[in-house]
Structures are given as structure tokens and as C-alpha cells.
Amino acid sequence: MSRILIVEDEAIIRTALRRLLERHDYRVSEAGSVAEALELDPQRFDLVISDLRLPGEAGTELIARAAPIPVLIMTSYASMRSAVDALKLGAVDYVAKPFDHDELLETVARALHQQAARSTEPPDITEPGGNAQPMIGSCAAMQVVYTRIRKTAPADVTVLIQGESGTGKELVARAIHQQSRRAAAPLICVNCAAIPETLIESELFGHEKGAFTGASAARTGLVEAADGGTLFLDEIGELPLDAQARLLRVLQEGEIRKIGSVETRHVDVRLIAATHRDLRALSRTGEFRLDLYYRLNVMQIDLPPLRERDDDILEIADILLDKACHRHGREGLRLSRASRRTIHDYPWPGNVRELENALERGVILAEGHLIHPDDLGLSAPPRPLAAPPPSPDRGADEPGDAEEDLSLEDYFQHFVLEHQDQMSETELAQKLGISRKCLWERRQRLGIPRKKSPRRSAG
Structure with a gap:
């Protein structure tokens, strides 16, 4: 349900507009001026509808302050000049008062649809070399990732990114950092699996001179180096238990203590962690602290495998x-x-x-x-039963490909019909070497209904 903020100083118009929108299942809040709207934080809404003439500041002031939330301007002075000026300043659209109800609802729906489309665009990432480019991919699973990045980045909470090795977890961490309020501060990336266990506490939290053999000088840890910014801990499942305890204190108290020191130092760090392992399962075997897992898993982003x-x-x-x-x-x-x-x-x-x-x-x-x-140089066997990719230069007169596709589909249909009474969907997918999603899609395309397995007796 979309949330809309109405900014209008005339109570009668404001109430009528709220009732109209609520009848069409929108959640509505009200403000009588730009100052009141700012107190409600317009960025918490999906759309702002503001009158042009307001006491104090003009409604167009909200365009920049609410960004990236779209602002729809209302004006009783239905001149093209005021409308064009509002659009030049970045208003998503305008409506003239007195407005037609159907026209207003259509304009609101269009603005919300455009905002939703922009919200799922891949975020831009600035690489260490300074080049900015968007994340690649438009499949449904990645659309979910983009939406979660957009909503999570400004919230300044701890994030846990889960996904197989090589799926781009560091790219997601960079996108979150660069869209957050800490974007101007440093992003420190650490691969916990790449640091020897005997050195990882020193690397993360620092040490004093003489704290251990070889500590010939004091060292600032990476947590302290990320003060004011973001710390990205990749492969956090490999972190030793002692280091986990220290990290938990950073999250709980915002404090670090160097090895060999009796003094603590306050740090302001946002933590983003990533892993390809099941941290909850590791906590059951004692390899990962359950209290740390709960601290890390405030927001979770799951990256799909390729x-x-x-x-x-x-x-x-x-x-x-x-x-x-x-x-x-x-x-x-x-x-x-x-x-x-x-x-x-x-x-x-x-x-x-x-x-x-x-x-x-x-x-x-x-x-x-x-x-x-x-x-x-790919040595592993190809994935079975995968549909051939669309090719722009592929002609319609290539019977060899069509026959191959037909034989694969015949095999798929025969296998599913023969075994679906004895196997679950997961078992069928595993036997065919495809995902459950792919199995469902092929069922739909080939018109193979899914049979409900009979209930097994409890005895």
C-alpha cells in the first residue's frame, strides 16, 4: 500500500483529498506547510502532493528536500507558466484546482508507477578507479536485490549479505555504502578468510607496541580506520570466536580496545557482513556466536547464483x-x-x-x-535441459536445433509424468539438474500440472 503525504493549507481541500485517496487504498498523512511536511520526513513516503502556494515557503521547496521521492504540485492558478516552472524544478507532474477526481487519481497512479520503475533500476557503483557503472541484471531475483539495496542503504543498520562465492557480494556492499549517508567517508573491505587466524584480531582491532612478539610499533586496526564510514567483512563465517566476541562489543557498545591496551575508544562504524555459509547452522555447532548472528542479521540480502x-x-x-x-x-x-x-x-x-x-x-x-x-576451457558438463538462448541472428530454418529442443522437452515431460507421484518437486529438480523455479516454469510452458502427493499416514 503506497504512502502519500498531502501538503495543503486549506483544511477543507486537504480533508477531501485525503478521503478520496483513502477510498482507493492509499495511506495518507497531512501537513499544512513545508515546515510541517519536513517534520514528517517526506522521504518516508512514496509520493508528496503539495499545493504551490503555502504559508511560508512555496510547495516547490519540497521538490529538492523530498528527493528522490516524487512531488506532484497542485495549483489553483492554472497558468502554464506556474506549471512549467514547477516541472523545471523537478516536479513529477501538476494538477489544477479544482481538479477532476478521475484525472487526479490517474496522475497519482502514473507518478507512483514511474517511481516504482525507477526504484528497481540497477544502482550505480563507483569502482576504485573512479568509473561509475550500474550493476548488471534485470531478472526478478535481482530486482528484489535492487529494491532491498535502495531501502536499506539510507537506514544505517547492519546488513548481512548471503550468497555463493563469486555472486558479487562486495558489489552490493559498495552500492549500499555509496547510497548511504556515509558515502563521503571510507569503505574498508576485509576478507576474513584471507588473514591468518593469529593476525586477524590485530588487523581488525589494532595493537599497542610490545603487545606480542613482533609488535615493534603501535598499529591502528581496520575497524578504527573505518570510523565514520562502513566496514565490509567478507566471509565473516571464517572469523575466529575470540574475534567474534570483540566484534560483538563493537556492535553493542560502539567501542574497541587494541590488543595490549587497557583503554577503549569509541567508533562510529556501519557494518556490512557477507558469507556463503549458513551462520545459523554454524551457531548450532558452536563455530559462530548466535548473539553475533542476531546482531548481524538486522537486514538480509540474498544474492542468487548465476x-x-x-x-x-x-x-x-x-x-x-x-x-x-x-x-x-x-x-x-x-x-x-x-x-x-x-x-x-x-x-x-x-x-x-x-x-x-x-x-x-x-x-x-x-x-x-x-x-x-x-x-x-570449461571442463564441467553443461547444465542439462536448459533452454537455448534467444539469438538475433538465428534463422527460423534450422531444423537441427528445433529437433534437439523437441527431444529435450519430450524427455522432460516423460520424466516428470513418470516420477512426480513418487518424488517431491525438490527431488525432481535435483534429478533433472535444474532449479525448482526452472522446473515450475517448464511445467507452465509445457502444460504439465503438478499433482498433489497423497498424504502419508502417521503410522
């Missing part, structure tokens, strides 16, 4: 290929049709990182203008 992003694989491959060609001075290389099929059907256990490495190999080994499957 094999579940069928719609994105080839788009990602094309972008990574362009970068690899540029690095090696081989502009103009492209993937053959067979290579595109191989890339689409391969299960990618190493996710985007493995795809990037395969394309790098292909650019180096290709001898013509095309990269062939052998150049990619």
Missing part, C-alpha cells in the same frame, strides 16, 4: 567480454553461437567470477574473430 539468472547470463557475458577485449587489446572479438549456447547452459559453480575467468581465457586463446567453446 545458474538461476537465465535472463541475465548472456548480458553479463557480453559486458565482461568487452572489458576483457579492452584489457588485452583485442577489440572486435565476439562469441560464436555455440559459445553463447555453452555459456547459457553451463551451471557456473563459480558464478560471475568463473564466467569472467572463462571469457578472459577465450580472449587470449581465440585465433580468429570468434571465441569458440574450446577457447573457454
Whole structure:
């Protein structure tokens, strides 16, 4: 249910507008001036509807202060000049009073739809070199990720990113930091698995001179270095228990104490953690502190593996290929049709990182203008039963491909119909080598209904 803030100094108009919107299932709050609207924090809403003429500041003042929330301007002075001026300042649209109810509702719905579409656009990420580029992918699972990033970034809470190795957890952390209020402060990235267990407490929390053998000088830890900014701890499941206890104190009290010191120091750090492991399961075996898990898991973002992003694989491959060609001075290389099929059907256990490495190999080994499957060096078997990717240059008169697709679909239909009474959906998907989502999609496309398994007796 969308939340709308009405800013109007005339109580009769404000009440009538609120009732109209509430009858159409909008949640509405009211303010009589720009000052009152700012007290309600317009960024908490999905749309602001403001009169142009208000006591004190004009309604157009909210356009910048509510950004990126859209502002719809109302005016009883239905001149094109005031409307154009409002649009130039960034208003999403305008309506003239007295307004037609249907027209107003249509304008509100359109503004909310446009805002929702913008909200799910991939966030831009500034790389260490200074280049800004959006995250890649538009599948449904990534749309959820983008929405969670947009909502989480300004909240300044701890975030736990979960996903397989190579799915881009650090990119998500960068996107959150760069869209947060701490964007101007440092982002410190630490891979907990890459630091020896004997040194990790010193690296994170620092030490005093003489605290242990080899500590010839005092050292500032990475937590303190991130003061005022964001600390990203990748592979936090590898953090030793002693370091976990120290990190818990940072989250609870905002304090650190260097190794060998009796003094504590206050730090203001936002923590983003990432892992490919099940931290709750690790807590049951005593490998991870349950209280730390609860502190970390305020907001959770789950990254899908590449094999579940069928719609994105080839788009990602094309972008990574362009970068690899540029690095090696081989502009103009492209993937053959067979290579595109191989890339689409391969299960990618190493996710985007493995795809990037395969394309790098292909650019180096290709001898013509095309990269062939052998150049990619993929050793694992391709994912079975994956649908072939759409190809713009693929003709309709290629019977070989059609026959192959038909045989795969026949096999799929035969296998599901024969085994669905004895297997669960998860077991069927595992046997076929596909995800449950892919199994459901193929059922829909081929018209194979899902049979409900009979209830098993408790005895």
C-alpha cells in the first residue's frame, strides 16, 4: 500500500483529498506547510502532493528536500507558466484546482508507477578507479536485490549479505555504502578468510607496541580506520570466536580496545557482513556466536547464483567480454553461437567470477574473430535441459536445433509424468539438474500440472 503525504493549507481541500485517496487504498498523512511536511520526513513516503502556494515557503521547496521521492504540485492558478516552472524544478507532474477526481487519481497512479520503475533500476557503483557503472541484471531475483539495496542503504543498520562465492557480494556492499549517508567517508573491505587466524584480531582491532612478539610499533586496526564510514567483512563465517566476541562489543557498545591496551575508544562504524555459509547452522555447532548472528542479521540480502539468472547470463557475458577485449587489446572479438549456447547452459559453480575467468581465457586463446567453446576451457558438463538462448541472428530454418529442443522437452515431460507421484518437486529438480523455479516454469510452458502427493499416514 503506497504512502502519500498531502501538503495543503486549506483544511477543507486537504480533508477531501485525503478521503478520496483513502477510498482507493492509499495511506495518507497531512501537513499544512513545508515546515510541517519536513517534520514528517517526506522521504518516508512514496509520493508528496503539495499545493504551490503555502504559508511560508512555496510547495516547490519540497521538490529538492523530498528527493528522490516524487512531488506532484497542485495549483489553483492554472497558468502554464506556474506549471512549467514547477516541472523545471523537478516536479513529477501538476494538477489544477479544482481538479477532476478521475484525472487526479490517474496522475497519482502514473507518478507512483514511474517511481516504482525507477526504484528497481540497477544502482550505480563507483569502482576504485573512479568509473561509475550500474550493476548488471534485470531478472526478478535481482530486482528484489535492487529494491532491498535502495531501502536499506539510507537506514544505517547492519546488513548481512548471503550468497555463493563469486555472486558479487562486495558489489552490493559498495552500492549500499555509496547510497548511504556515509558515502563521503571510507569503505574498508576485509576478507576474513584471507588473514591468518593469529593476525586477524590485530588487523581488525589494532595493537599497542610490545603487545606480542613482533609488535615493534603501535598499529591502528581496520575497524578504527573505518570510523565514520562502513566496514565490509567478507566471509565473516571464517572469523575466529575470540574475534567474534570483540566484534560483538563493537556492535553493542560502539567501542574497541587494541590488543595490549587497557583503554577503549569509541567508533562510529556501519557494518556490512557477507558469507556463503549458513551462520545459523554454524551457531548450532558452536563455530559462530548466535548473539553475533542476531546482531548481524538486522537486514538480509540474498544474492542468487548465476545458474538461476537465465535472463541475465548472456548480458553479463557480453559486458565482461568487452572489458576483457579492452584489457588485452583485442577489440572486435565476439562469441560464436555455440559459445553463447555453452555459456547459457553451463551451471557456473563459480558464478560471475568463473564466467569472467572463462571469457578472459577465450580472449587470449581465440585465433580468429570468434571465441569458440574450446577457447573457454570449461571442463564441467553443461547444465542439462536448459533452454537455448534467444539469438538475433538465428534463422527460423534450422531444423537441427528445433529437433534437439523437441527431444529435450519430450524427455522432460516423460520424466516428470513418470516420477512426480513418487518424488517431491525438490527431488525432481535435483534429478533433472535444474532449479525448482526452472522446473515450475517448464511445467507452465509445457502444460504439465503438478499433482498433489497423497498424504502419508502417521503410522
